[in-house]
Amino acid sequence: MFADPKVPSSAGRDATGMCAATVEFRHVSKSYDRRDGPAAVDDLTFTVPAGSVCVLVGPSGCGKTTSLKMVNRLIEPTGGQILVDGTDVAGEEVTALRRRIGYVIQQVGLFPHRTVGENVTTVPRLLGWSREQQRERAEELLGLVGLDPARYRDRYPAQLSGGERQRVGVARALAADPPLMLMDEPFAAVDPIVRERLQNEFLRIQAELAKTILFVTHDIDEAIKMGDLVAVMQAGGHLAQFAPPDEILARPASDFVARFVGADRGLKRLSLSRIGALPLHQAVTAVAGEPVGDARQRSLADPFPFLLLIDRAGRPLGWLPDRDVPADGIVDERLAIPASPLLERETTLKDALSMMIAADVQAGIVVDPAGRVLGLLTMEALGAAGRAGAAGRAGAGAALRRAERRPAAARPPAAAP
Amino acid sequence: MGRDARRGGRLMVLLDALAAWFADPAHWAGPNGIPTRLLEHVALSGISMLIAGAIALPLGLWIGHTGRGATVAINAANLGRAIPSLALIGLAAPITAAFDPQLGFRVYPTLIAMIVLALPPILVNASAGVSEVDRDLVEAARGMGMRERQVLARVEIPIALPVILAGLRSAGVQIVATLTLGAIFGGGGLGNYLVLGIAQNDVGQVFGGVVLVAALALLVEGGFALLGRALTPVPLRAAEGGEHRGRALEGRAAG
Numbered sequence: 001m002f003a004d005p006k007v008p009s010s011a012g013r014d015a016t017g018m019c020a021a022t023v024e025f026r027h028v029s030k031s032y033d034r035r036d037g038p039a040a041v042d043d044l045t046f047t048v049p050a051g052s053v054c055v056l057v058g059p060s061g062c063g064k065t066t067s068l069k070m071v072n073r074l075i076e077p078t079g080g081q082i083l084v085d086g087t088d089v090a091g092e093e094v095t096a097l098r099r100r101i102g103y104v105i106q107q108v109g110l111f112p113h114r115t116v117g118e119n120v121t122t123v124p125r126l127l128g129w130s131r132e133q134q135r136e137r138a139e140e141l142l143g144l145v146g147l148d149p150a151r152y153r154d155r156y157p158a159q160l161s162g163g164e165r166q167r168v169g170v171a172r173a174l175a176a177d178p179p180l181m182l183m184d185e186p187f188a189a190v191d192p193i194v195r196e197r198l199q200n201e202f203l204r205i206q207a208e209l210a211k212t213i214l215f216v217t218h219d220i221d222e223a224i225k226m227g228d229l230v231a232v233m234q235a236g237g238h239l240a241q242f243a244p245p246d247e248i249l250a251r252p253a254s255d256f257v258a259r260f261v262g263a264d265r266g267l268k269r270l271s272l273s274r275i276g277a278l279p280l281h282q283a284v285t286a287v288a289g290e291p292v293g294d295a296r297q298r299s300l301a302d303p304f305p306f307l308l309l310i311d312r313a314g315r316p317l318g319w320l321p322d323r324d325v326p327a328d329g330i331v332d333e334r335l336a337i338p339a340s341p342l343l344e345r346e347t348t349l350k351d352a353l354s355m356m357i358a359a360d361v362q363a364g365i366v367v368d369p370a371g372r373v374l375g376l377l378t379m380e381a382l383g384a385a386g387r388a389g390a391a392g393r394a395g396a397g398a399a400l401r402r403a404e405r406r407p408a409a410a411r412p413p414a415a416a417p
Numbered sequence: 418m419g420r421d422a423r424r425g426g427r428l429m430v431l432l433d434a435l436a437a438w439f440a441d442p443a444h445w446a447g448p449n450g451i452p453t454r455l456l457e458h459v460a461l462s463g464i465s466m467l468i469a470g471a472i473a474l475p476l477g478l479w480i481g482h483t484g485r486g487a488t489v490a491i492n493a494a495n496l497g498r499a500i501p502s503l504a505l506i507g508l509a510a511p512i513t514a515a516f517d518p519q520l521g522f523r524v525y526p527t528l529i530a531m532i533v534l535a536l537p538p539i540l541v542n543a544s545a546g547v548s549e550v551d552r553d554l555v556e557a558a559r560g561m562g563m564r565e566r567q568v569l570a571r572v573e574i575p576i577a578l579p580v581i582l583a584g585l586r587s588a589g590v591q592i593v594a595t596l597t598l599g600a601i602f603g604g605g606g607l608g609n610y611l612v613l614g615i616a617q618n619d620v621g622q623v624f625g626g627v628v629l630v631a632a633l634a635l636l637v638e639g640g641f642a643l644l645g646r647a648l649t650p651v652p653l654r655a656a657e658g659g660e661h662r663g664r665a666l667e668g669r670a671a672g
Binding site for chain 2: 182
């Protein structure tokens with residue numbers, strides 16, 4: 001059902017081998033008490049398409065970790081089936097199954113008596129790869145997760161920081177190029193700054209590898225950030241909602257989901273969208289130091305009560321209230337209110353809103369990479385975007401996010417946290 | 418003053434007797450010579466250790482790995498600990514004698530008693546060492562597709578090794594020291610010097626035996642300590658400050 005992991009594809013084996021598996025839960029249940037006790041997982045049914053990240057999120061005790069462990073059969077379900085690429089995992093030889101599924105846990109679980117290199121090649125060694133293949137793979141993966149192989153390969157886990165250990169944990173899970181990865185709160189044990197970095201790098205790596213990933217977290221913000229699909233679970237192991245993040249935020253399926261995602265779900269939604277192709281208000285501009293011409297008339301005719309001063313290259317200099325625009329003569333830059341905030345197409349709507357609230361003039365000046373004015377983002381436009389689904393509906397949102405990950409992939413691996 | 422002098426004088430007499438006993442070439446040859454008795458002692462200790470290890474190590478590892486039967490095994494082991502060794506040899510004598518009157522004396526009762534004596538520390542340390550390995554680590558090993566045997570051999574045993582070796586060391590030292598009692602039942606070994614020396618009122622012989630037993634016990638202790646150091650994976654020597662030294666020297670990347 002999977003590509004044979006025993007045969008690493010020749011010398012040029014790179015980390016970008018695209019292989020991913022579909023995962024399907026069919027009425028999966030797990031109960032620990034046979035006599036109608038509360039189920040740990042209750043009739044779970046959903047499908048994760050190959051190559052996407054599905055985040056299982058919910059309060060503690062909602063059965064999300066149990067669900068994850070049933071995929072690699074660390075826990076056996078009491079009912080239903082889990083299919084990986086169409087094959088029921090229950091029918092697989094359990095060790096062979098696990099060797100084809102990457103596994104990352106919260107406590108990382110690196111072997112303290114093994115070096116970083118040995119830890120990374122745990123599964124390849126179980127699969128009987130040659131020493132040379134193992135060595136090559138370790139180097140490649142350490143590079144992928146941003147750890148210099150020459151520096152880190154022979155260290156022991158005790159000599160690493162928390163963030164470095166998590167990176168090694170991810171590298172280890174990727175070692176045999178599994179089509180499916182299970183990640184159980186992989187970033188929960190590190191501080192928020194390192195977590196943010198690991199999340200971003202994870203998205204960069206995922207954009208490159210496109211694995212199927214089941215990811216467990218109790219943090220709704222992490223779920224929204226990381227997931228192509230989010231499965232919100234609630235106590236008793238019920239699936240409360242299964243949808244792309246934007247839809248979870250825009251249309252929570254129940255009160256529970258609405259409460260769980262929080263009262264600020266509107267803001268969270270804005271964080272999913274970028275200014276991108278939103279319609280911009282055409283700014284009325286005048287070039288500083290040049291004759292003002294009919295700028296006053298144009299500015300008064302425009303509903304937006306400010307004129308934007310720009311330099312000769314088209315870069316914004318400052319705002320001038322309509323009534324202060326001289327009828328003739330030269331426009332004096334010194335009268336202007338400083339031009340802020342400056343936004344780019346890539347700025348998230350949440351960041352845009354945050355900056356606009358703090359500014360003197362509540363409109364965002366959207367500029368191109370050279371700093372030239374493209375147009376204005378007004379509060380009204382932002383509000384409309386928030387209500388309508390911003391840069392498109394759910395599907396488009398996910399596609400947009402994936403597109404955003406791509407440019408990040410081109411960055412050189414950042415230094416270790 | 419006079420009392421101190423008398424005490425000092427007695428000590429000198431003792432040391433003289435000890436030196437004379439070791440210096441006598443007659444004590445270095447024959448069936449009751451030091452080399453023979455030393456060899457007997459070492460051989461009997463070794464055989465007891467091997468048999469006790471063959472029983473207690475696999476059992477302890479299995480108990481530690483599965484978590485099954487831990488209470489029963491540890492209680493049984495502690496019971497064995499509670500019975501005085503001399504009584505144990507006495508108990509074993511009629512049993513071996515029942516099979517063959519010749520066996521009742523000579524080494525067999527001693528051997529049985531030494532094995533029983535060595536089981537508890539080996540068993541308890543092996544099972545505790547393995548069961549104390551971080552369960553998350555064990556689950557990670559399983560989750561990556563290790564078979565149970567591989568989990569034990571590649572993860573649990575290497576990490577538990579210092580604890581397992583401590584059990585073997587404690588068993589070894591106890592055997593070497595307690596084996597001395599076997600001489601009362603004709604078991605051979607260095608204990609013969611004590612039994613004979615007391616019977617013959619030969620102070621030099623008694624203390625010669627004591628010194629030899631003590632030296633052997635220290636040697637076993639030291640030997641296991643060295644073995645433990647050699648076999649313990651480098652990063653797990655943290656108890657000796659290895660981890661902190663490592664950190665200080667390596668200089669970690671920021672963050």
